[in-house]
Amino acid sequence: MDRRTFILRSSGTFAAVSTPLTASAVVKAAIPDSELQQISEHHSPVNNFKESDWVTIATVQNHLFPSEIDAPGSIEINALTYLHDYLSNPITDHNDIEFILSGTRLLQTFSKQKSEANGALLSDMSIEQRELILREFEQEPEGRRWLVNILNYLLEALLTDPVYGGNPNGIGWQWLEHRAGEPHPPANKRYWLL
C-alpha cells in the first residue's frame, strides 16, 4: 500500500486520488467543506500540523490498533478523522493540541535517531522495527504520555457515539457486543453545542 492510499484509508475514505496529498487534502477527504470552513474561521492551532505529522499519527494509530479480518482497526473506526476533528474543535484546550503535535515531532526525531537505516521514517519501517521504536519511545516519560493519549483517542473513536465521527455505524459497539444507551446525542446537541 503506498503512502497516499494509506493516508486516505486512515482518513476513512477508500476512493483513489491521483494527485499528491497534503495534510489538508487528507482532511478534505474525510471532513465536509462546511466544517472545514468552521475550522479556518477559528484559526485552530491544528493548522500547525504538517502532512508528515498526520502521516506519523496515522502510522502509529494503525500500529496500535491494526485492522483484522474479523475486528475493526484504526482505519475502519475512522481514528484519524476522529482525532483531527477533536483537535480542530474550537473548544479543545490548546494545550491538548500542542501536546499531540509536540509528541508527534518528538517521535519523528526519536525514530530517525534510533532507526538502523539512519533517518528512516516511521511509516517506512517494518512492523517489527516500528514496534521496537515505539517500545523505546514508551520508556521516555513524554513518549509514554503521548502514547497513552493516542491510545485514548483510538478508543474514543472505537466506542463513542458515531455522531462524533468515529465508530461508523456502531462498528466498535458491534465488535465488543456493547449495547449503547438511548437516546443517542443528535448532531445539533453534541457536547460543545449544548
Add this chain to the structure above:
Amino acid sequence: MSHDYDICVVGSGAGAGPIIYTLAHAGYKVLVLEKGPWYTEQDYFKDELKTSLRGGYTPDLREEQHVVEIENDDGSWRNFPTYQSSWNFWNGNVVGGSSNFMSGFFHRLKPNDFKLLSSYGPIKGANIVDWPISYDDMEPYYDKVEKVVGVSGKVIKHPFQEPRSSADFPFPPTAEHPIAQHIDKACERLGFHSMPMPRAILSQPALNRKPCVYSGFCGSYGCATGAKGGSRAALIDSAMTTGNCELRPESMVTHIHSDNTGKVSAIEYVDKQGKKHAVDAKLYVVAAQAIETSRLLLNSTGPKHPDGLANNTGQVGKNLIFAGGGAGSGRMSYDKFSEQQVNDLKQFGTFVNRSIQDWYEIKDQSLFKTEATQKGGTIDFVHLHPNPVARANRQTRGNGGLLWGKPLKDKLHEHFTGGRYIKVEAFCDWAPTDNSHVSLDNKVKDKYGLPVAKIKVDVHVQNLKVGWYLANKSGDVLREMGADNVISFASGVPPTNLVAGGCRFGKDAKTSVLNPDCQAHDVENLYITDGSFMPTGGSVPHTWTIYANSFRVADKIVARFGGEKQA
C-alpha cells in the same frame, strides 16, 4: 420595607429543591439563582463524551477550579490546583445540580447516626458529635421524600431496618437484573441478609413524570424520561407551575452583602453576559453544594462579618466530610454458567438493586482491638459502570507497559464479551477532623476574580479500618456468587461527588455555624440547606438526608412566614 422576593435561593440541587418546592406551593415569591444552564429531559443523552470525558456539565477547570491539599507519606502536606491534576470537585452545574446525575441509591440514616458520639463514643483525633435533632424529627421528612420526590423499593425485615411511619415504599421496586438472584442465594448460604435497594427512580408513571425505561446508563447521566428524582424533575418543575417561582440560570452568585446589623442585605450575581446584578429578599437560603457554600460565605465579608459571612466563631468550612468506604468487583465469567444463566447475565438495562446492612454496627475484636461496638456501614451491589471508553482504557495497562496491537484487542474482546462484571460500593462514616476543611486560596482565582476554595483532605484511620471490613465482607459475597477476578479494598481517596459538612448545625454557636433549624447563628435571615449542615454523614450516600432536611427547614421557614398563604 419592601423586598424583591420573599426568599432568594442560591443553588437548585437537592438542598435547594425542597425549599423552592415548598415555599412556592405555600404561596411565597421565590427567586432561584443557579450557576449552570437550564437543561430538561430533551437535553440529556447517553453521551459518554459529554457526560464523563469532556466535563460537559461542569465548569471548565481552566476558568474555575479548586486547590486540593493532601498529606504526604512523611506527614507533610502538599497542595495543587485541580486543573493540573485528575481531580475535579464540580459535580453538575445545571438546574437541579448534581442530583441530575446521581444513581439514586437511597438509604435513610439510622437512629444512631443522629447520636454517633453517645452511641459509640469518641474516636481519637475525630470531631464526632451528636446531631441537635433526632431520627424522630427527621422521619416525617424521609417519608415525605419517598412520596414527593418518588422513591421505589420494598421494605423487608433485616437487622438494621430503621423505624418507618409508612409500611412500605409508595412505588414498587424498579426492574431487577437476574444477577440479583445470584446475590440473594450467595447471601442466604453465607447467613447474610441481602435487601432490595431503594432507588429515587420511578418504576411506574407517577407525579406527572414518566417511569424508567432502563437505558442501562443511569449514574453520571441526566435522565431523559424524568424518572430519576433529581431536584429539577421532581421539585422545581412543579414549583414553576405555581407562578410563584422565578429561576435565573447561568447566574453566578459572587457576594452576599450584609449590613451593619449583620443581616444579609442583598445578593450580588453575574449573568451569562458578565453583567452584575443585585437582588434582595426577606430571607436567603444558600445551597450551592458543601464546598462552594463555604467558599461563598468566606468570600462574603461584611461590616459584622470580617472573616466571612456567618463565620464569627471561625467554623465556616470546618469539618468537611465525604463518604468513606471501599469498593470491589468480580466477574461472572460466562464459561462457568449454563446457557440460560449466561443469557440472563447478558440482560442489559435493569438494575442490580441489592444492599447489605448486616454490618451497620460491627463487633470484631480481631480488627478493632476493643469490645466496644463500632459504627460500620452499607454495602451496595451495582453493575460495573457501562461507559465503554472508560472500561476500554483500563485494559491498556499491561504488566510490562502499555498494551497495544493484537494483545490489546484480544483483551478488549475478552473484557467486553467474556463475562458480566458486578461491582460493590461500601459506605461508612468519614470521620471529621481538624484537617478536613475548606478555606480560601488567595493565590488561585477563578474567572470572576474570586479566590477559589482550597480543600484540605484528611483521612482518619477509622475510615480505612471500617472500609476494609466492609470490603472484605463484600469480597466474600462475590466469591460465593461464583465470581472470579474478585478484588475488594478500602479507599482513602475522597469521593468528590459525595461531600458534606463545612457548616455544621448544632446548639452551640462556638462549635457550629447553624442552629438546629439550619439558620445561621449570627445571621438572622440566612439559612443553609445543602449537605453543609451535616456534622457526620452516616454510612450511606447523603442525598436522601439532604432532601429530607431541606423539607424540614422549609416547614420552619413557612412557619416563620406565618404559614401557607391563602389563595
